[in-house]
Amino acid sequence: MLPALREVLANPARAQEYASDAGVPQGCMIGNTTAELVPQDAEAREIVARSHARFTRIVADALRRAQTSGEVTQGATPEAQAQLLLFTVQGLSLVSRAGLDPATALAAVDALIDSLRAANAPRP
Template identity: 70%
Template sequence: MYERRLIATLDTSPLLPALREILTHPARLDEFISDVGVPQGCLVGNTTAELVPQDTEATEIVARSYSRFTDIVTAALERAQATGEVTDKARPEAQAHMLLYLVQGLSLVSRTGIDRTAALAAIDTAVDGLRA
């Protein structure tokens, strides 16, 4: 389900606003909190922090999830590079990995509370760095 939503979100033009929307999700966790009141981060990020590498099955699941994310984002970035929306000064794969590290880092940091202003500034800096 997440992959379908990710693909649908990234299958838009222009791409950069769609990428920003994906990246801001962890930074906006306070908008999605249940009555419990504490953001819990994302399942894959939490699994990474808590089970990887000591649990082989969890490690394989997480690795596949991260690989699918980067594959999907790479394809979208390739399309955006071809249209001139995204800079071609870096390989799309490297750009996708940078975005993976950013979104997962935000997800992990959100578990302790998050400075939304700083998080959104970091996201905007990353998105601006992709601009052609």
């Protein structure tokens, strides 16, 4: 699971694509909607909340399975780990617009992946 997660984090624009409902803006649109419309627009707030909740639910389910298999640490709940990943995805998406150095971004992603890896899990 962690190699696939690293791939998603290395390309933050795709992360929301996996979690968005059909017809709901994807990728940077969630960040743009948040920055430009939330909190003044109740409909925009609902779209963003639904997208974030779906991302968190999907990722927490995967993390729960990875914790059970011993790949991911049980040092935090899957929901808390999924929230950390959501914040990371959104932050990387935002910061990358300002010309974030890809090597710097990948170093941060690798540090996050390492923090999720169980102590006895094999490294790729």
